[in-house]
Amino acid sequence: MQKSILKLLILSLFYFSSCSKDENSQSTDCDLINPSTTISEEEIEMLKFMREEEKLAYDVYRYLYDKYGINVFNNISNSEKQHMDKVLCLLNYYHIQDPASSQSGVFNNIDLKYLYNQLIAQGDISLVEALKVGATIEDVDIKDLMELSSETSNPAILDIFGNLTCGSRNHMRAFVSSINTNEETYAPQFISQELFNQIITSSKEQCN
Secondary structure, three states: OHHHHHHHHHHHHHHHHHHOOOOOOOOOOOOOOOOOOOOOHHHHHHHHHHHHHHHHHHHHHHHHHHHHOOHHHHHHHHHHHHHHHHHHHHHHHOOOOOOOOOOOOOOOOHHHHHHHHHHHHHHOOOHHHHHHHHHHHHHHHHHHHHHHHOOOOOHHHHHHHHHHHHHHHHHHHHHHHHHHHOOOOOOOOOOOHHHHHHHHOOOOOOOO
């Protein structure tokens, strides 16, 4: 009898703790959609790369928010943290060591470290250049996610990469809008002009 009461108490505590989170909670939902039972070395590398690429976006936006205090950097950095966590769900599921450092601006991938330094230097020039940095990050992020998605058939990876791509399109719209408000323009460097035009002329998407 006592064991049954204890079990009910534990279940009720679990229920209330899980339901008490409001809609603005930053917790990560790790319910993966139909993950493949095996994962290739190529897929492992793409997950590790995207984990650090999303970290690059987060680190740069936090730096630029601290420098300029503009909400677009703060809001999108929060979204990038969620993107990082989504990729971490996949890494954890497949027992892959997390490559992301807890230190800002520190990367295992040398190319991402070089890109980070370039973007920070550009962002230091002015607010407009900082906004162009944001557009550049989303530009390369969309390109990489689209290319990597074409190289896997794992439903869980495709689902999360699809959501990340959707988020990056929204971020692109936000940065380009802010650039235009400052009477400047951004030309795509990584995705096609056609795709860029489709993104910025369409409405904000509901991702996830």
